[in-house]
Amino acid sequence: MPMSTIALSLNSKTDKLALLALKEKLTNGVSDYLPSWNESLHFCEWEGITCGRRHMRVSALHLENQTFGGTLGSSLGNLTFLRMLNLSNVNLHGEIPTQVGLLKGLRVLDLGNNNLQGEIPIELTNCTNIKVIRLALNKLIGRVPAYFGSMMQLTELSLGHNNLVDSIGKLKNLGGMALAGNKFTDALLYLDLSNNFLTGPIPSEFGNLKQLSQLNLSLNKLSGEIPKDLASCIALTELWLGGNFFHGAIPLFFGSSLRSLKKLNLSENNFSGIIPSELENLTYLNSLDLSFNNLYGEVPKGGVFSNVSAILLTGNKNLCGGISPLKLPPCFKVPSKKHKNPFKRKLIIGSVVGGVLISFAVLIILYFLARKSKRLPTLPSLKNGNFRVTYGEIHEATNGFSSSNLVGTGSFASVYKGSLLYFERPIVVKVLNLQARGATKSFTAECKALGKMKHRNLVKILTCCSSVDYKGDEFKAIVFEFMPKGSLEKLLHDNEESGIHNLSLTQRVDIALDVAHALDYLHNGTENVVVHCDVKPNNVLLDDDMVAHLGDFGLARLIHGATAYSSVDQVNSSTIKGTIGYVPPEYGAGGQVSPHGDIYSYGILLLEMLTGKRPTNSMSSIRNVPDGIFEIVDSHLLLPFAEDETGIVENKIRNCLVMFAIIGVACSEEFPSYRMPIKDVIAKLNEIKSMFPCEDPLLVFTRKYD
Structure with a gap:
């Protein structure tokens, strides 16, 4: 037998043995999986296997969208002719084996949407011909490897939705390689680092990625201003920067240089100033999200701004103008300075003089009022908002704390609705009962925590008064901002049977997402971890747009350090009352307060939203899903689909309901370490939204960067 035939036989046998060992790890030895992988067929005919014609070696392995639930074995490294590996969405766990570095001919690595843990192996640097790396939607930790910048052929790098931590400035070599005459920047087309824990400003070197088509840095902890160097990325079609801490004005070069943009998301940041009219010049732009920033002034009317369904401006309080469907107030136009008419000139002079006299009279009145107010002894008020408020002003705002203004009472406080003369919107005043034990401590903790919190899904504190x-x-x-739609408690359990509680499935998923984002911010988005300690429907408040805001930090405790809790900083759960039905079991045993406790309460909240029943009622049946899901859910969720005779919609709705129930059960596991992480909750809820076929676009606030 010729030596080449012997070598070919041995190499083929090596591939077969490697595949069989790989199957054992992938499937955990379950024989029902991959039934075609047996001796009756040549391995090149097995499911998901592609072989090269010349050497009959495995060149591609693609088994995506399975439910294997196993690990990726080290025998993978023996498939030395492998060019493509796609094991996305097969419920893998464990770590990426270092033997992946032996696949020097690998072009595509897709392990996305699994449960892989550990760090990205440095041995991946040996795969110098790789073009596509997709590791998004896993639980990978550690730093984003800087060596990605040395991969000359890389066109797509997707690492979003993991737990990677680093200063993004250390990734500047992704763009800096061009400075050394490298061709890397001629290749990279897609870069996704979203939903991790990256910090710092965008490095200016990213401007060297001149062929980059899509850049997604959303849902991190990035800060600073957008570097002008990004103007060089003229091939960008999608730019996602939402959910960070960027500030400054929206760059003018977006409209003048990035002329290929189709999608631009700058939502949930700290951008300020006016909306540049240059954005009207982006003829391809069909999706623009500027919501929840500090933008003000006139909204342009041309280009993308002419289509109300293509723009999101919610959460910017001082915008005006724009097209009529936006329903923004008209902008104040400054009159011309040229007054050729002598009569007009005299009229203006008279108005100015009159204004000065009136102002002088007002100052005199205010002076005497101030003297009068000094008769009332006061202590300096805390300035957590943009204004100070005195006891007298609060007394007047609530009609002397009238019972008609009382909207609720608790163990630590009474809550009143009111209005301040110099604040245009209604307010809510939480007056502490200082006779109750712990009320002063509750006040101090709440002011300290809420004063530093800034998130679209937290109830905004306006100021404090001491x-x-x-x-x-x-x-x-x-003093809080008033939420006109009231609490989720009222919407779920309307005792007056007014029908206001008929929340749709879409609305409930959106509310669940809003609360999840709020908890993610409290647990992961601040320097000090904040544990809410009383997550329940009564503390979920809704604004006019049905956006949910998590409020009432009366039981919140700051725990210093996001990864380790010292004995000094921990709060014993015996001091936390919470609410019966929502308190996690470990608190009842005197355990330490932790974010896991909030996740438990959130899980109970989800199950309550699903069933329409309070946790004090029996919820044991919800643990058995998907069997009988229609029998245990709130009947109001099924009414819109009652006339469906095809069963198609019914099946899709069942899937949505089952997934929602599974999330609730996973969050309310008895043991804290078994509970679903909040970032996984957000990913799963977004998955429900993407598969739900009957969404009402008027009710859904779509997060386009998810």
Whole structure:
């Protein structure tokens, strides 16, 4: 037998043995999986296997969208002719084996949407011909490897939705390679680092990625201004920067240089200033999200701004103008400075003089009022918002704390609705009951925590007041923004049967997402971890747009350090009351307060939203999913689909309901370490939204970067 035939036989046998060992790991030895992988067929005919014609060696392995649930074995390294490996969405766990570095001919590596853990192996640097790396939607940790910048052929790098931590500045070599005459920047087309824990400003070297088509840095902790160097990325069609801490003005070069943009997401940042009219010049732009920033002034009317369904501006309080469907107030136009008419000139001079006299009279009145107010002894109020408020102003705002203004009472406080003369929107005042044990501590913790919180899904604190009342007694109050749609408790359990509680499935998923984002921010988005300690429907409040806001930090405790809790900083759960039905079991045993406790309460909240029943009622049946899901869910969720005779919609709705129930059950596991991480919750809820066929676009606020 010729030596070449012997070598070919041995190499083919090596591939076969490697595949069989790989199957054992992938399937955990379950024989029902991959039935074609047996001796009756040549391995090149096995499911998901492609072989090269010349050497009959395995060149591609693609087994995506399975439910294997196993690990990726080291025998993978023996498939030395492998060019493509696609094991996405097969429920893999464990780590990526270092033997992947033996696949020097690998072109495509797709292990996305699994449960892989550990760090990205450095041995991947040996795969110098690789073009596509997709590792998104896993649980990978550690730093983003800097060596990706040395991979000359790389066109797509997708690492989104993991737990990677680093300063993004250390990734500047992704763009900096061009400075050494490298061809890397001629190759990279797609870069996704979204939903990790990256910090710092965008490095200016990213401007060297001149062929980059899509850049997704959303849902990190990035900060600073957008570097002008990005103007060089003229091939960009999609730019996702939402959910970070960027500030400054929206760059003008977006409209002048990035003329190929189709999607631009800058939502949930700290951008300020006016919306540049240059964005009207982006003729291909069909999706623009500027929501939840600090933008003000006139909204342009041309280009993408002429299509109300293509833009999102919610959460910018001081915008005006724009097209009529936006329903923004008209902009104030400054009159011309040229007054050729002498009569107009005299009229203006008279108006100015009159204004000065009126202002002088007002100052005199305010002076005497100030002297009068000094008769009431006060202590300096806390300035957590943009203004200070006194006891007298709060007394007047609530009609003397009238019972008609009372909207709720608790163990630590009474809550009143009111209005301040110099604040255009209604307010809510939480007056602490200082006779209750722990009320002062509750006030201090709440002011300290809420004053630093800034997120679209947290109830906004306007200011705090620490003073004395008219009797000379100590007075403490917190002023919040009023939420006109009330609490989720009221919407779910409307005792007056008014029908207001008929929340659709779409609305409930959106509310669940909003609360999840709020918890993710409290647990992961701040320097000090904040544990809410009382997540329940009554503390979920909704604004006019049905966006949910998590409120009432009366039981919140700051725990210093996001990864380790010291004995000094921990709060014993015996001091936390919470609410019966939502308190995690470990708190009842005197365990330490932790974010896991909030996840438990959130899981109970989800199950309550699904069933329409309070946790004090029996929820044991919800543990058995998907069997009988239609029998245990709130009947109002099924009414819109009652006339469906095809069964198609019914099956899709069942899938949505089952997934929602599974998330609730996974979050409310008895043991804290078994509970679903909040970032996984967000990913799964977004998955429900993407598969739900009956969404009402008027009710859904779509996060386009998910």
